[in-house]
Amino acid sequence: MNCELLNKNYALLPESYLFSEIARKIAAFQEKHPEREIIRLGIGDVTRPLVPAVIEAMHRAVGEMADPATFRGYGPEPGYPFLREAVAAAEYGSRNIDIGPDEIFVSDGSKCDVANIQELFSADCSVAIPDPVYPVYLDSNVMAGRGGRLMPDGRYGKIHYMACGENNGFQPNLPPRGTALIYLCSPNNPTGTVLSRATLEKLVAFALDTGAVILFDAAYADYIRDDRLVHTIYEIPGAKKCAVEFHSFSKSAGFTGVRCAFTVIPREMETLRRMWLRRQSTKFNGVNYIVQRAAEAVYTPAGREQTRDVISGYMRNAGVIREGLRKAGYTVFGGEHAPYIWWRLPDGVKSQAFFDFLLEKCAVVGTPGSGFGPEGEGFFRLTAFGDPAKTREAVSRIAEMPAFPA
Amino acid sequence: MNCELLNKNYALLPESYLFSEIARKIAAFQEKHPEREIIRLGIGDVTRPLVPAVIEAMHRAVGEMADPATFRGYGPEPGYPFLREAVAAAEYGSRNIDIGPDEIFVSDGSKCDVANIQELFSADCSVAIPDPVYPVYLDSNVMAGRGGRLMPDGRYGKIHYMACGENNGFQPNLPPRGTALIYLCSPNNPTGTVLSRATLEKLVAFALDTGAVILFDAAYADYIRDDRLVHTIYEIPGAKKCAVEFHSFSKSAGFTGVRCAFTVIPREMETLRRMWLRRQSTKFNGVNYIVQRAAEAVYTPAGREQTRDVISGYMRNAGVIREGLRKAGYTVFGGEHAPYIWWRLPDGVKSQAFFDFLLEKCAVVGTPGSGFGPEGEGFFRLTAFGDPAKTREAVSRIAEMPAFPA
Structure with a gap:
């Protein structure tokens, strides 16, 4: 070749x-x-x-797949309504945040979603990522040509690195004006620190002002032990107009070998929401039915407690x-x-x-x-x-x- | 935004x-x-x-996920060795074709793989697709900017359409020299026709001669009722140097709602094979363990018969x-x-x-x-x-x- x-x-x-x-x-x-x-x-x-609630749901769903009357073939690409509804109610409704099932896209992993989301943006748009952070945000953008030159110090010339360390209390400063995509991860992987409400308010205000999009990875939200800390970016007023949120069952329910996650794109970002729906309908075929029933079981009273x-x-x-x-x-x-x-x-x-x-x-x-x-x-x-x-x-x-x- | x-x-x-x-x-x-x-x-x-062999394997694997001693978290991104080995033996070894487990990449669907493979190629390379064919090859390339202008007749200016109809017995002519990617689908979706050995030999010779890559979608290979027809592109001498093959359990084992497939990139295309491994390791987190056990069961004597x-x-x-x-x-x-x-x-x-x-x-x-x-x-x-x-x-x-x- x-x-x-x-x-x-x-x-x-x-x-x-x-x-x-x-x-x-x-x-x-x-x-x-x-x-x-x-x-x-x-x-x-x-x-x-x-957990037992998940195991029971899986056995039950496997049983359904054995019976012509209950067998399921292709499901809806963005996920079955039963799961999207459960997510909307448990993750957002319970916090008085209005996110509907049609704003929730079920997938086989947040890694896929955070890596694929950049496809919806132009090849030359500018990207800001926290430093340090989970490497997928950077790598997926480098693969798409947004990295620019690889420099001797290991940085890429076109990426804006938002330093998060001891001297700023792990709270990034604003990226330069003109930044198109701002990746955030809170609680942060690898530092284990949480972005403060004040930091998120500043970043949302910046995005609303400049037209940037925030890509908020909340894969570890369920590990937050203090209810006053921000669990979802949509707690910040205005975030629905500028932020996409990624959640996973990997760490919250031990699904690393099961594979299920969801991404939220609010109706307030309708063009982007429709583009993601189109992307997922074209390049993805939905998540295993048994897995979706398992994820649904995470939200039952027993599943939540376990x-x-x-x-x-x-x-x-x-x-x-x-x-x-x-x-x-x-x-x-x-x-x-x-x-x-x-x-x-x-x-x-x-x-x-x-x-x-x-x-x-x-x-x-x-x-x-x-x-x-x-x-x-x-x-x-x-x-x-x-x-x-x-x-x-x-x-x-x-x-x-x-x-x-x- | x-x-x-x-x-x-x-x-x-x-x-x-x-x-x-x-x-x-x-x-x-x-x-x-x-x-x-x-x-x-x-x-x-x-x-x-x-089928029962698959259902039994699934229940068994769900049971393993309930026990700390046998629970599985993240698996290898390209798939568990047990499945890659089973695929190599059953799909290729049985036909005396030497494809090893490390040339096989397990995924959650051929739709994903055929849509994602184009990422490994430059944004301006030229693409030939059969006409008619499964729409994902075209759409994924249009999304990546390889389509060119959308013309009044519904064609894209930069795509070469390889007409497959009654007048050529559903056997495409060679694309123009300079074509980089040649998508093929045999048995074809939607026409239900099969590419002849002679057609495939011509196309492989063309790819070897010009440096083009053939992307061969064999999702329906198990529906071929005549052993003399070509089941895998690797039956054609030289194909390992120029062809990637896509297979799915969706139609062969009823996995449309289960999600499992595999893609073959031979060692003879080592740069591409390593790029795909990198792509999958970065943007994908492997297939559900239970599903991989289910796919393995398809290759047991009972699974095959059923x-x-x-x-x-x-x-x-x-x-x-x-x-x-x-x-x-x-x-x-x-x-x-x-x-x-x-x-x-x-x-x-x-x-x-x-x-x-x-x-x-x-x-x-x-x-x-x-x-x-x-x-x-x-x-x-x-x-x-x-x-x-x-x-x-x-x-x-x-x-x-x-x-x-x-």
Whole structure:
């Protein structure tokens, strides 16, 4: 084949997607040291089984698929009404926010949706992303040619990086005027910090003023422990005119291996809503029926109570890591309203080198902060999704870890 | 929001995706005539339940998801090894074609894959598509800006339409030199015809000669009743150097509501294979574990026998429609190695008008040929996926249908 035909933007991406590269390193370590028990606090993957309410709904739906009278073929591309209605009521109606079922688009994952949404915008529009943040926002825009030149410091020339760190309390400043797309993630992956109401009000006002669109990733909203914090961007007046919101069942109900999510595009952004409907009808064929019944079950009283218990368990792990590391003398952020702990490494320690060090010395896996953007350098992410006993064991190992090599 | 930021290519697409528009018309008709029983031979959706081997595998996998010891979170983005190995052995090894598991990418649907594959190519590369054909190849390229101007006759200026009709036995001529992407669909949706070995040899030789890439959609391969016909493009020598193949469990195992498919990119196209792996790792999070176990079960001896029986049942419907319409004096194509019957309408009858006429007179739903491309005008697609009794009833109604209005 003629390689001149290929999308050259792919060549601008680092060789490996962060998490695939980590998986490779872990496999190599385990092969070399088969006797050591690795504790994985790296990838943000859940470990607790699906809750009983979900399992029951799945068995029931599998049964329906076996019977000609109840079998389901293609469903509506944006999702079955039963699920869209349940989402509208539970996620928004319950907060007195008027979002209707036709503004909700069910999909097989927020990763897909946050990666695909950029297709609705022109190839040359300008993009602002938090730094550090989940890498998919950046990578999907680089693939589409919005990155510009890859610079020696790892930044892309046309991307505006909104630094979120200690010195601004993890609250980004406004991007430059003329920015078209503003990605936000709150609670943030990887820092575990939450955007304040004041920050969101400023960003919404900016978007309304400039015509920018906010792409708000709320995948971890159910980990927020304080009702006064913002759970959905639509709590901010005016957001329906400028913001798309992404939610997932992956972390809220342990669906990482099940695959279900939803995206909200309000009627106030009707052109965009219709474009997304067109995109999904053309390039997507809806979510598995059994999965949609499973997601519906998350919103039953039993499903809500059971998933809340699972989240509480993960958040206890978060507390164990946060407090354990603090007691050992480290500085950490996050872990209060998110399943991520953001660990500041001693001055001058590089996060990739620290990944190798921690794996070698403690057989504990985390994620190097630099994988989430330039501002992530010098930080390390640990996740609260592990087994409680293993999480405690990891913290003990870390507390006894030798000093970093200079 | 500022609408100047939007991808303007979307505005080049007709307002509604073909099948969504049909669904709307049917709903309106049923509301107006609640007493009439509509027989749907329109959308290519299966109606028979999942086979017992698949149902058993699903219940078993749901059980695993309930137990911490066997629960699965994120799987490998390109699919679990157990499924990739089963596909390699059953689809290729059994035909003495050497395709390995690492050349197979599991996804949630061929629609997604055939729509997404174009992202790997440059935005200005030239595209050839069969005419008529499944609309997703065209629409996904128009969305990406490869369509060019929408002309008064409904064609896009930069797309090369490979006419496949009666006068060439539904075998396309070669596209112009310089064509980068050649989409093929065999058995063809909507015509139900199969590309001959000679046609495929010519096209592969052309691609090898010019550096073009063939995108071969084999979603209906399991409906081919004659072992001498080509089931996979890799039966053609040299195809591994120039062709990507798409397969789906939707029609072979009734998975339209379950969502599983796979795409093959051979090692001989290593750059493209790695780009797709990167694309899927970045923008996709793998297929539901339960679904992958279900797909694996399709390849067990019981699964194969049971799905073969279901396909035979659909193909008996195809025979009923094909022979029934012929007996009623109509000219039809397809329906021998595909679940689609391609009905030539009397001279001058437009297919959209005929859709309305058939719905009104017979309460039978089909699909207007014009929805599949300009060459589809004057034709009508019926599908063999209906209930056997209802299919016979539809054929009876058609046989007694009044003459078309002039």
